Amino acid sequence: MSKLEKIEFTAENLARYKEYLTRYDDIESALLPTLHLAQEQFGWLPDHIVKYLAELMGIPEIHIKEVISFYDMLYDTPVGRNIVHVCTNITCSMFGGREIYQGLLKHYETDFLTPTRDGRISIQKMECLGACEIAPCMRLNNDFLGNVDLQTAIHKIDELP
Amino acid sequence: MILKSDLYREHGFLKGLYLGLKLTMITMLKNIFKQERMTLNYPEEKYFYSDRFKGKHVLTVKEDGTLRCTSCMLCSTYCPAQCIHIVAADDSDKEVEKAPVSFEIEMLRCVFCGFCEEACPVDAIRLTNEYEMSGHAEQEWVADHYELAFRKSLNNGKGIVSTVDDKDRLKLRL
Amino acid sequence: MKDSANYKDYALLSYHHIPGVHNLEIFERAGGYETMKACFDKDPEAIKEEVKQSGLRGRGGAGFSTGVKWGFFTKDRSAIKYLLCNADESEPGTFKDRYLVEKNPHILIEGMIISAWALGTQKGYIYIRGEFYHQAMILEKAIKEAYANGYLGKNILGKGFDFDLYVHRGAGAYICGEETGMISSLEGKKGQPKLKPPFPAIKGYRGLPTMVNNVESLAAIPWIMKFGANAYKQWGTEKSPGTKLFSISGDVNKPGVIEVPLSTTLKEIIEVHCGGVRNGNKLKAVIPGGSSAPIFNAEDSLIVKMDYEDVAAKGSMLGSGAIIVLDETRNMGEVLKWTLEFYHHESCGQCTPCREGTGWMEKILKRKEIGVAKKSDIELLDKTAASMRGQTICALADAAAMPTQGMIKVFRNELEQYVTTVAKK
Amino acid sequence: MTEKVKFKWNGKEIEADKGSNLLKAALDNGIEVAHYCYHAGLSVAGVCRMCMVEQDGVPRPFPACNASCGEGIVVRNDTPKIKSSIEATLSFHLLNHPLDCPVCDQAGECGLQDYYMKHGQYDSQMVDKKVHKDKVQDIGRNVMLDAERCILCSRCTRFTEEVTKTHELGILNRGDHAEITVNEKLKNNYAQNLVDICPVGALTSKDFRFKQRVWFLEEVQTTCIGCETGCSVKVSENKNGAFRVKPSYDHEVNGHWMCDDGRNIYKHVSGALRLFGAQENLNGLFVPVDEFKTHQLAKGKTLKFILSTGLTNQEYEKFFEKIKGKSAQVALYVLPNQGEDFDGLLTRGDKNPNLRGARKAFEDAGYDSSQNALDKLLSSVSSNDAIFVVVPEIIYNEDHFNTLISKVEKAGLKIALTHGETLSTLRAFDFLLPIPTFVEKNGDIINFQNKKRALRSGISYGETSKDVSYYAGWVNL
Secondary structure (H helix, E strand, C coil), rough: CCCCCCCCCHHHHHHHHHHHHHHCCCCCCHHHHHHHHHHHHHHCCCHHHHHHHHHCCCHHHHHHHHHHHCCCCCCCCCCCCCCEEEEEEEHHHHHHHHHHHHHHHHCCCCECCCCCCCCCCEEEEEECCHHHHHHHEEEEEEEEEECHHHHHHHHHHHHCC | CCCCCCCCHHHCCCHHHHHHHHHHEEEEEEHHHHHHCCCCCCCCCCCCCCCCCCCCCCEECCCCCECCCCCCCHHHHHHHCCEEEEEEECCCCCCEEEEEEEEEEEEECCCCCCCCHHCCCCEEEECCCCCHHHHCCCCHEEEHHHHHHCCCCCCCCCCCCCCCCCCHHHHCCC | CCCCCCCCCCCCCCCCCCCCCCCCCHHHCCCCCCHHHHHHHHHHHHHHHHHHHCCCCCCCCCCEEEEHHHHHCCCCCCCCEEEEECCCCCCCCCCCHHHHHHHHHHHHHHHHHHHHCCCCCCEHHHHHHHHHHHHHHHHHHHHEEEEEEECCCCCCHHHCEEEEEEEEECCCCHHCCHHHHHHHHHHHCCCCCCCCCCCCCCCHHHHEEEEEEEEHHHHHHHHHHHHCHHHHCCCCCCCCEEEEEEEEEEECCCCCEEEEEEEEHHHHHHHHCCCHHHHHCCCEEECCCCCCCCEEEHHHHHHCECCCHHHCCCCCCCCCCCEEEECCCCCCHHHHHHHHHHHHCCCCCCCCHHHHHHHHHHHHHHHHHHCCCCCCCCHHHHHHHHHHHHCCCCCHHHHHHHHHHHHHHHHHHHHHHHHCCCCCC | CEEEEEEEECCCEEECCCCCCCCHHHHCCCCCCCCCCCCCCCCCCCCCCCEEEECCCCCCEEEHHEECCCCCCEEECCHHHHHHHHHHHHHHHHHHHCHHHCCCCCCCCCHHHHHHHHHCCCCCCCCCCCCEEEEEEEECCCEEEECCCCCCCCHHHHHHHCCCCCCCCCECCCCHHCEECCCCCCCCCCHHHHHHCCCCCEEECCCCCCCHHHHHHHEEEECCCCCCCCEEEEEEEEEEEEEEEEEEECCCCEEECCHHHHHCCCCCCCCECCCCCCCEEEEEEEEEHHHHHHHHCCCCEEEEEECCCCHHHHHHHHHHHHHHCCCCEECCCCCCCCCCCCCCCCECCCCCHHHHHHHHHHHHCCCCCCCHHHHHHCCCCCEEEEEEEEEECCCCCCCHHHHHHHHHCCCCCCEEEEEEECCCHHCCCCEECCCCHHHHCEEEECCCCCCEEEEEECCCCCCCCCCHHHHCCCCCC
8 A cells, every 4th residue: 555545435435434433432432443444445554544443533653553553453464465364372283273274384485474565464373263173273354264274274275356 | 739638647757757847857958958949039930939929910901902991999898908999981882881991009008919819790890910010209109090001921912812802601601 | 972862962063963053043942042041030049059050160271160260250241341252162071061062052142141130240252162153153153043043132032131142263372271260361461361469350351250151061050050959960970960061082993972971980081982992902001181281091991980080189170071092012201292293382481481381391301302301301391291280370380290290190101212222323 | 627537647646638549648647658650740650559558348459549438438558458569569560671771861760779678579580571662752842752771651641731731742652662752842831840740750850950969969949940830849959059940849839740841950059150250341351350449440439239130138138228328329220021920830021039028128228219210320320320220030031121221331440240251242241250150049039929939048059158248348448
């Protein structure tokens, strides 16, 4: 995204943002949903978007940066269009979650969270995703994928847009 | 010289007295007959002091030839004669951060106690066995860091490289 | 899992066998929301008392009596206060709430409306972890249906009671499962736990009284109100009554969520409900309550009864009821490494002992990678873990220290071997 | 009146306000309690976990900073359990600390060093790789940040959130990768308080950086002369000069803080241009001269004085006593206002440290301190006059002062009483005579609240015995 492009929510997202504000008794509480929304639209949350949000919501910039850096699912570095979460917690590691993670990094020649060269995916190692019965599990964007091995994982990831 | 044992305690009074006087006698006789004198014909003859002698100071350098001193001022704090004067400044290298721009020792004030050597956390200052110092005026007795680190007698002006180098320390720090 | 479940067998999963029960219509046809309607005729204090009588204990991990917790809450009905549902189940090994919510979101909503009526809260939030995107959508849809039916919003069923319910998605932080951390996160801050006192029941979200309950606790409320506290007590023991969802994963043939009365033996859970250890292997160890719980060796696992007291008596904790089964092929050093990596990654960075300690414990265990490992490292690990306990604002430091100490207690020899063995490349 | 309660800390009975902070009560009563994150001027964070205490009847230890004083409670932090927990916590604090004390300016007043001497676990068990963060960052307003040394007590972030409300600092990331980060640069006028409140060497002053080691310095308790607020300050100085100004707690005036402008008030004290003796203007070049020469030249002339507002009450009093009954014309030069009247915290636009004291002294002596009197004096300047101008120690608006100087040009003998050759326009004067600066005199000034504030002298650099009243003695000789 070029910096020259004007950074602002689309009309639809702005309406959603306004709806979020009605849910909470103060504007700060709406920050997390708004960040999710912004990430949905912009992909990731660089400084100039933080600036826009800070002005929009009247929250100090550093406060928003703190929040973004705190959560695993909000990104202050560039990420690919699709996010692949690989669980590496106890149960998933027992069934080879870590090997899948390493295998994926090797296969796509990338690093933790670094987007692949075509900008299509970012692979993120995650702690327990809350789907241990289907270990080893992964998330492709918002969809859970369970009982995977490296081959099926690669296969499924390749199907992503 | 460190006495190994207490002759009197070990051997009893008489034997102790005898052993002690025997040593004295032997040395006396040696001096009379063998002419082994302590007086040297200085400066043609020079006495060699051990490395533990506390003589003229030296500032060690790093492998790249810069001063090891980080100007923490512990030596000047510890110095009983208050003869060390350091002016510190920023160093462009972030890892070094602080370095002296001037390091001066007033040699006439120095009591050569070696406390500076002990206080130094980075092995930047040492006392050598160099004991020949001379000067005409008071100003000549203020040794600056060029004198202290890069005088001719130290590795031909290249300075003494300290073994605990910064890079080694960083390696230790992992 | 039994197929033809009904109220007599299950409290929480009683609707789960009905297809499409996530739709309000089907849920109502099966008898849903009836309890809620009946509850509006009851005195809120009576509901609180009933819950207290039932002996329901918080299902999030600490096991504190829900009724007693409600008792601390302000009785001033006009004061602004909040009901917060903790659906941020991030304890490794736990997936019961996900299972509960994705199949039957309405039971949670019904439970929350009853609780809101009892507590007099005007607004409620379901804090669901960010990874559960679809589950959040299911909840949103269910809430929309409930609004449409007049179960939520202004003047519910003409009783003059207002209750708004919203879903709030987290963004991936274990610590937001801690109640004050969750409140911080809801307030739009970093999800760092707050100092206690004041407790959230007095000063919580936005400095106002806030009640935080686990999904499972809230979902059990409709059943308790329908059949009464005594019926609930038919299950379990005196101190741990009722049923509990257990999430079983690891080396078992049929991993998944089951609902059994508390005090069911672990042996029964593994062998009857989960089809035994995978591949007929020998059981080596069981983590009985999520990764924070100290591990059981095989002997203890076979005799322990899964209720709060018996698990605690054997030196562990029931926690969230996440059972991770490990068979003989598993290396305990690796398991501990994964656990410590997790806590290192998730420490919020507020209190020093936890921030530095979790990282250091991981480094101590990984010393063989830089070639400085020795046997006594296990002793150091034990000491470090001990000095982290009870030192921090929230329980994360304890949660990291307990499994470490537990593991060292049970598998010391294996760990000593683990730290000193360098893998050949 | 708040209710008082009595409680015991390590067996010592303490009286404090009911419900007040337990840690503060202990610290106020001279009990040494290790703590990093607690600061009386900020909210409670409770994150350093150093002030843990045990209370009889409470099962778990808890931090004293998050507890309140109650009647009859018995609190201890010297039990073996607490002692070992403090030791362990301190070792956690030091775990990822770079231990670069030799190059760290904080050494000597560092919380980590202080507590390590008391609570250290002297043999290290740390062989692991430390977490590295960004060092030597200039974050603006003369503040340097070293993220590695930081122990994340969050005092600084709380300061920018609660006191200045400018929100520049935050803690990014979590766990042991958490790091203090600045959003762009520091922008507020109170930024250097961050250096004071930082218990370790993470935030250091760029101005003071590497100038001195703190153990070479002595602190002199005095009052800031930067504006009419009159904050309590400590000036750190030694025989080589003054090196920094720090606020000292005064609940009536400045609380815990002071502004960045006030931090610069020490600079003229031992600056390069400091005046140590009389100087004569020889065609634009000042050369040392015997003061006696000035004295001789002033004889027989009409002496006129323009005083500044920076003198102490005692100096004014003595001055007017000396000229009592003699024909000397006296007026007061008042510094013009700078910027806004009051920034909401401490800084005030009125930059006259002792305007109230001056006006009162003028009034008591029967002199007019108004602008009219000054105008009258200036308009009557003639070649038969010897005019003494007391140069204010700190001049914010040079142009304003230069206009004053331009008006005295007609005088036969122009003498500046000053601490140094600070302004180029001082070249219009025939002589410069030294007067003491604020750290070289004892006395009182009166601040905006009409409160007496004390100036105290430390080590003297200039000719301090000769103040304005000494020169007043030249009248009618």
